[in-house]
Amino acid sequence: xxxxxxxxxxVLVTGSSRGIGLATAxxxxxxxxxxxxxxxxxxxxxxxxxxxxxxxRLVAAPGDLGTPAGCKAVVAAAxxxxxxxxxxxxxxxxFVEAAIEDCDEDIWEKQISVNLKGSFFCxxxxxxxxxxxxxxxxxxxxxxxxxxxxxxxVYCVSKSGVVGMTRALAxxxxxxxxxxxxxxxxxxxxxAGEQIDAAPDPAVARREMEMFAPxxxxxxxxxxxxxxxxxxxxxxxxxxxxxxxxxxxxxxxR
Numbered sequence: 001x002x003x004x005x006x007x008x009x010x011v012l013v014t015g016s017s018r019g020i021g022l023a024t025a026x027x028x029x030x031x032x033x034x035x036x037x038x039x040x041x042x043x044x045x046x047x048x049x050x051x052x053x054x055x056x057r058l059v060a061a062p063g064d065l066g067t068p069a070g071c072k073a074v075v076a077a078a079x080x081x082x083x084x085x086x087x088x089x090x091x092x093x094x095f096v097e098a099a100i101e102d103c104d105e106d107i108w109e110k111q112i113s114v115n116l117k118g119s120f121f122c123x124x125x126x127x128x129x130x131x132x133x134x135x136x137x138x139x140x141x142x143x144x145x146x147x148x149x150x151x152x153x154v155y156c157v158s159k160s161g162v163v164g165m166t167r168a169l170a171x172x173x174x175x176x177x178x179x180x181x182x183x184x185x186x187x188x189x190x191x192a193g194e195q196i197d198a199a200p201d202p203a204v205a206r207r208e209m210e211m212f213a214p215x216x217x218x219x220x221x222x223x224x225x226x227x228x229x230x231x232x233x234x235x236x237x238x239x240x241x242x243x244x245x246x247x248x249x250x251x252x253x254r
Contacts, residue, residue, distance in 0.1 A: 004233045007032030010082035010133075011232075012075065014065055014122060015092030017044040019189035020140065022051070023221035024089055027229045029054055036061040036078035038092065065092050065118035066110075075125035085129035087232045090119035090162075091140045095191060099151050108154050115158035120165060123179075130177050136240075138228050139166050139181035143247045146183055147254055159183075163243045170241030178240040180231045185247030186210075188218040213248030 011028045015021035017039025025035050025048070034057045039045045045062040052058060059081035063074040079085050093115045096107050119139050130137070144152060145159030166181040173179060186192060186209045199205035210217050227246050230236055245251045 004031050004229055004235065006229070006233065009033040009086045010036075010078075010084050011087040011089065012036040012038065012061065012078040012082070012085060012122075012126070013089040013091055014038045014074065014118070015140075016089075017048040019091075019191055020184070020187060020221050020224050021089070021091035022048055023225040024091060024228050026052055027222070027225040028087075028232075029057060031229065033057070033087075034059070034082055036082055038062060038065075038074055038078075040064050065122060066113040068117075068121045071118055071121035072125045075122055079126070079129045084133055085126055086133045086135040088122060088126045088130065088135070088137045089140070089228055089232070090122055090137065092118055093140060093158075095152075095155050095195075097151050097195070098154070100153055103154055111154050111158045112161075115155070116161040116165070119162055123169065127173075127177070134176055136178035136180070136232055137169070138231050139179070140228075141166070141181040141183045141243060143183050143185040143245060143250050145181075146243065146245065146251050166243060167241045174240055178236075180236070180240060180242045180244065182224060182227050182231070183243050183245045183247065183251070184219055184224050185213055185245070185250040186218040187221055187224060189221055192218065213250045214252070215248030217248065219246055219248065 011033045013025045016025040016037045028035050036059045037045050038061045042062045045060045049058050061074050061078040064070040139162050141162040142159040144156045145163040170179040196202045196205045
């Protein structure tokens with residue numbers, strides 16, 4: 001049983017109004033941390049905070065992370081309300097499935113801006129606080145940052161960039177600040193559900209997702225969240241620059 005104690009740690013989880021981010025906010029909260037919750041809108045953040053339920057250790061940091069200015073505002077709000085920052089989890093992300101012929105600049109900008117640029121500039125803005133605390137960063141990459149997927153080239157570019165950024169910043173910021181990332185495969189979130197619902201045969205689409213990994217199921221958001229908590233914890237104090245697959249074996253043989 002995971003008994004990681006993170007009492008009074010100050011944590012910002014971007015994209016924590018749903019999916020893996022929400023599960024990660026819950027995981028830190030359950031271990032005693034104080035958590036800044038982020039989503040694109042104040043309404044989405046308020047809904048997430050109501051779902052998490054422990055208002056005494058939650059603060060709101062809504063904002064769009066698609067621009068450097070948005071990243072600066074979100075990080076500043078979190079640091080001010082938490083009184084510092086020990087852990088930054090860059091979980092905000094978007095996915096658009098499209099063949100290269102169908103990819104216009106809007107599709108490119110939407111995914112690169114949030115998935116890659118957002119993670120980079122949130123990290124940059126958080127650095128002064130993280131250096132003071134000797135804290136760390138955990139980025140949310142993807143198995144698509146380690147493998148290629150047809151009709152997902154822009155998403156693969158963005159997540160490959162997160163993996164490369166993680167490794168480069170781990171070297172640049174050591175020894176004071178650690179930087180790691182997780183690379184999930186299919187995770188049973190509302191984002192995956194939206195793709196399933198949009199498929200010609202949703203039942204078949206779900207089964208294909210479940211059968212893709214050798215473990216023959218999708219990950220649960222809580223499983224990814226526990227890995228993030230581990231990498232952010234003192235148990236992982238000698239781990240930096242890691243891209244950890246959480247994919248049921250997908251990348252082992254592809």
